[in-house]
Amino acid sequence: MKPPVAASHHESTPLEGVRVARIGRSDLAALARLRGRPDVRVQAEGEDEGTRERVWVAWEPPDRGQRDEVVEALLPVSGVIFARIGEGGEWSRVGRFLPEFGQGPPEGIGHREWGWPLDRVLVPGAIRGNAPGSVVETARLRLVRDDRDRPATALLATIEALLPWVEMAPTARLRGLRGSRSGDRVLVIGHRLPPIGGLGRFWGTRVLVPVGFRPDPPLPEPMLAEAVGLGDGDLALMDSEGKVEVIPERCLSVVSRGAIRRMAGIETRLIDANAGKGGSP
Incomplete structure (x- = not known):
């Protein structure tokens, strides 16, 4: 074969x-x-x-x-x-x-x-555009723990805790500090903060975040300011649960003894007391 x-x-x-x-x-x-x-x-x-x-x-x-x-x-x-x-x-x-x-x-x-x-x-069919679906997912702004060492730029304290330090501190020590009052709380902003116990310390320039936390997602501060709707000069104070309190620029004033006394109502009480003495027989 x-x-x-x-x-x-x-x-x-x-x-x-x-x-x-x-x-x-x-x-x-x-x-x-x-x-x-x-x-x-x-x-x-x-x-x-x-x-x-x-x-x-x-x-x-x-x-x-x-x-x-x-x-x-x-x-x-x-x-x-x-x-x-x-x-x-x-x-x-x-x-x-x-x-x-x-x-x-x-x-x-x-x-x-x-x-x-x-x-x-053979002719290609007509191209029909379809409206795109939502490609942007809404992200919830929250705070997460952060071990980075960040210098505090703001202090939240009660008026009663802040007043003794203001009375004893040199006038030069008060320069550069700004404050805003809400109820019995005072937010003090500056680079040389009072060395007192308070309700919390914060870092940041316009968006104030509790020390030991960071925003999540980790957006740059300008984007965070835009996300919370800050106007020019306004500040945002975030608590540990991620809640945001907006502080308008007009509510910020220079920290001085007189300003803190007025916040504490001391001058008013003195005037009322003097008025009572002048009217006695």
Whole structure:
């Protein structure tokens, strides 16, 4: 027995040189990637309802041994018929030797001006823009523990705790401090804060955060100021639970003995006492 002989790479295949095929109209999309080829042309098989749903495709086959892109695109199509056209116009399916009878390829198939160019038959659908969904997720501003050593720039204390220090501190020590009162609490802002126990110390310039905490997400302070809606010169005081209290600029004043005394109501009490003495017999 003779050993089998390996097939040559240039051995002809049943589809080599084929230049005509029939497919369903709905299968034309298989040729979409070949819209740029001017040699690929298409025409309906006939005019009646049944034949209009079948189309013939003709193209220029490649040189021998080269890939045929049209054949590769049509091979997966269900029901595709590859055909050869005889000199007399008769046609036969690839793999069969007897000609087919009945409805066949349109007259003139394969000529340069036959049918319609593929790019006139396959037209991309209209591009419709859809409104994008929400791509911005709302983030809740909160405070998380932070072990970074940050210098305190603000102190929250009661008036009763602040008054003794103000009475004893040199006048020069009070310079550079600003304060704002809310009820019996006073927020003192500056770089040389009173060395007293208070309700909390804070770091930051415009957004004051408790020492030992940081905002989450960790936004830069200008973005934090914008997020909480601060106006020019306003401050924001955050507590450990992330609640924000806005302090308008007009509520800030220079810290002085007189200002703290007035906050404590001392001058008012002295005036009332003196008035009482002057009116006694």
